[in-house]
Amino acid sequence: MDREYIKIYNGRVLTPYRLMAAGSVIIRWGKIVQVAEGDIPVPGAVEIDAQGAYISPGFIDIHVHGGGGYDFMDGTEEAFLKIAQTHARYGTTAMVPTTLTCEKEDLFHTLDAYRHAAGKNTTGAQLLGMHLEGPYFAMNQRGAQDPRYIRPPDPEEYERIIAYSKNIIRWSAAPELKGAIDFGRYLRSHGILAAVAHSDAVYEEVLEAFENGYTLATHLYSGMSGVTRRKSFRYAGVVESAFILDEMYVEVIADGVHLPAPLLKLIYKIKGAGRIALITDAMRAAGMPPGESILGSQKNGVKVIVEDGVAKLPDRSSFAGSVATADRLVRTMTRIADIALPEAVQMVSTTPAVIMGVADRKGSLVKGKDADVVIFDDDIRVRMTMVQGRVIYDHTGRQPRRDLPEG
Structure with missing residues (x-):
């Protein structure tokens, strides 16, 4: 045209x-x-x-790993372009490509691939910047993240990574780990959004993290603590903390599988459309038929099986990322959670734009x-x-x- x-x-x-x-x-x-x-x-x-x-x-997906048979951890320009094209078919006009825990060199390859692809992406959803998910996680909240690479924050490591790429706009971590508060401050000083993820934190730890830059809860309910007991005493976990802190934003994998209707309704009732971002958290099998697939890179990713509209570990002990597309998120919220269409669309457009700091030019x-x-x-x-x-x-x-x- x-x-x-x-x-x-x-x-x-x-x-x-x-x-x-x-x-x-x-x-x-x-x-x-x-x-x-x-x-x-x-x-x-x-x-x-x-x-x-x-x-x-247009729909804005701020947490997506892949689609159309590709994963961003493949570390190729082709993967970035094909994923962007795949999700555009389902209404995504902008996305934040997301990594997994991995070897540092694999991460650098992925960051390089982003840089090469961003300038050539004229047929898919726009790439807004990179989201690093891990490797600074609580081991027992790792979900499908590869335990070989999970570790506490290391200033020498994360300072080197941030210096390597100017395209990192978000980083998810467990704030209770040693050094995680300093990490959050460092991210904030560089204009990078810090998010709570794969965490066993209690309220006091989440509150301190929130005060130091962790303003978003990554995929609420998935890979995070709820009410827990320590020596007979109960403590509020990450889930309850995200509800208590009115100004904390939350992500929701609204595929209708990760969270049932009552939880979707509860999140909406407490947080409202202005604090919720619907995400796909999609892996490479999004837009593909059910069957075997790989979470992460083709080289050393984790084998998964796609069935019942979701990716699972082979032993079916845990979900391993979704295969949702953005249209499915809106459909789930309107049909299952009984949310009015304008507010469902707000949660996949305006609110994600606000969270990622692009609401001056996108989201409405x-x-x-x-x-x-x-x-x-x-x-x-x-x-x-x-x-x-x-x-x-x-x-x-x-x-x-x-x-x-x-x-």
Whole structure:
């Protein structure tokens, strides 16, 4: 589409303020220039008829490992590009590629691959920066993370990693580990989001961590402590701490498997849409048929089996990441958790944008922001995905209409 203006019309527009029953979104040079009710005349514009479907802000996935048969830990440019393309088919317009615990050299290869891919990614979801998940975790909360690489924070190590790449925007760790508070302060001083993850912390430890930069709880309920007993006394764990701390954001793997409906409803009731980010936590099997797969890199990843809509360790002792896509998250929250569609969309667009510090340009259909747009039907089936004004996925197969300018 090489015309100066693009008009998406005849759709139900999800704005931050209301749901327009019939509205238009006008785009110029990759930015939104107008959102209004009705069919706005724009002479010479490329026109896209939403045919009564929803016109929504693009979905932002701030915790994703892979998809389409690839994992970011493969450490290749191809993996980054293919994963971005795969998730774009399901409405993701921006993502934060996520690592696993691994050898340092494998991590550096992945960071290199990100740098190479970011400049060539014109056909998939935009890459916002890297999320390092681990290796600073509590061993007994590791889940599917490889125990060979789990260790406490080492200043010499993490300072070297951060100096190596300017693309790290988030790092998840267990804040109760020795040195983790200093680590959180160091991340904050470099503008990197610190998140609580795979942790056995109690409330007092989480509170101290929150005060020192750990403002997000990674995949709430998964890989973290709940109420625990120590010498007959009960202590609030990470889950309860995330509820108590009103300003702490939380992630939710809303695939309908990791968390049942009552827990999804509880999280929403306590935190609200403005503090919840829906994430896929997807591994390479997302968008692929069930069966055997690998969590992590092809070279030394962990074998898993995909069944019942989720990835599991072979002995079925633990989940090993989800195979969700962003459309499934919205579908789960509206159908299983009984959340209104505008708020479900908020949790996968506006709130993630706020968490990652990109809400000035992404996360809502507002004048001046990037034209990241998704068109989906009543079943949350994606018809079209647009990133910065470029249509990168079109399920309809219809060619947009090009009106002739007046005169």
